[in-house]
Amino acid sequence: YFDKETVVFHKGKFIKAENAVTDLYTQSLHYGNGIFDAMRAYDTPLGAHVFKAREHYTRFLESAKRMHLPVHYTVDELISITYTLLEKNNLSNAYIRPLLYSGANMELTPAGEGNLFIATWEWEKYLGKDLLDIEISTYTRPSPKSGDVEAKISGNYTNGIVAAATAKENGFDDALLLDVEGFLAEGTGANFFFEVDGKLYTPQKGHIFPGITREVVMEICQDHGIEVIEGKFKPADLSNIDGAFFTGTAAQITGIRSIHRRNMNKPWKATLGYLIAEQYGHKVAQNEYDTYSII
Numbered sequence: 518y519f520d521k522e523t524v525v526f527h528k529g530k531f532i533k534a535e536n537a538v539t540d541l542y543t544q545s546l547h548y549g550n551g552i553f554d555a556m557r558a559y560d561t562p563l564g565a566h567v568f569k570a571r572e573h574y575t576r577f578l579e580s581a582k583r584m585h586l587p588v589h590y591t592v593d594e595l596i597s598i599t600y601t602l603l604e605k606n607n608l609s610n611a612y613i614r615p616l617l618y619s620g621a622n623m624e625l626t627p628a629g630e631g632n633l634f635i636a637t638w639e640w641e642k643y644l645g646k647d648l649l650d651i652e653i654s655t656y657t658r659p660s661p662k663s664g665d666v667e668a669k670i671s672g673n674y675t676n677g678i679v680a681a682a683t684a685k686e687n688g689f690d691d692a693l694l695l696d697v698e699g700f701l702a703e704g705t706g707a708n709f710f711f712e713v714d715g716k717l718y719t720p721q722k723g724h725i726f727p728g729i730t731r732e733v734v735m736e737i738c739q740d741h742g743i744e745v746i747e748g749k750f751k752p753a754d755l756s757n758i759d760g761a762f763f764t765g766t767a768a769q770i771t772g773i774r775s776i777h778r779r780n781m782n783k784p785w786k787a788t789l790g791y792l793i794a795e796q797y798g799h800k801v802a803q804n805e806y807d808t809y810s811i812i
């Protein structure tokens with residue numbers, strides 16, 4: 518993720534990544550009390566452009582508020598720091614990871630103002646370029662009654678880590694998780710869509726992380742007259758489907774070849790997911806989403 522030249526933003530300063538140090542008594546290490554977000558910059562004809570930067574940093578500040586982690590930066594300041602960081606690292610096609618980690622505190626009480634860290638690096642599509650063979654995990658997503666599933670909390674990700682590791686042990690690429698009520702929820706780090714008879718279906722909000730890519734897919738569908746039905750679906754609803762895909766900033770649009778060894782009815786290139794992946798590629802390469810750009 519970094520080399521000798523890499524610059525990060527840490528505690529108010531741009532410094533070399535190799536010189537960035539943290540406190541071993543932070544609650545974030547011991548209890549997972551940190552929040553983060555993830556966005557991507559794309560090389561466009563007008564220079565580097567951070568896709569949906571405003572939406573991502575608004576969500577970042579909302580996650581901080583929900584975890585009682587005070588932060589004094591505004592969305593505009595965070596966006597501006599991000600563009601400076603890209604410039605300092607000479608990157609225009611990059612993944613961007615802001616993290617707010619808590620101070621030293623071994624008790625389960627608020628730990629004061631969060632420490633801001635922002636890093637950026639070049640990162641391929643997270644789930645790989647190939648189509649995925651996935652299982653339905655025996656782990657469920659966390660219940661919204663036991664924590665905040667709509668905030669991007671570091672500790673929430675232990676769920677995805679065990680589910681993905683178990684899927685790999687079982688010979689799959691990744692997993693689809695159910696919610697605590699047995700309905701389809703999402704992937705380990707991405708939202709889920711499936712296609713039947715020219716319509717798309719996706720789990721409704723409530724037990725899922727409401728992804729920004731998921732919203733963009735809905736926009737694309739609206740533009741192309743594709744119906745998307747949000748609802749509560751069971752694993753049995755996947756027994757005879759034409760296509761399926763994951764969506765996320767890191768994963769982008771990643772097609773699924775099989776679920777529990779059962780192949781999709783259509784080849785990937787004949788599915789709505791493929792069409793949407795192409796449209797998504799066009800959308801991220803445009804500069805119309807916010808007023809910020811390096812040049």
Ligand code: PMP
Nearest residue numbers: 706707708726728729730765766
């Ligand atoms: N669900 C989970 C559990 C995730 O970790 C992510 C990635 N942040 C998503 C969905 C997709 O969110 P987004 O499209 O905003 O990246």
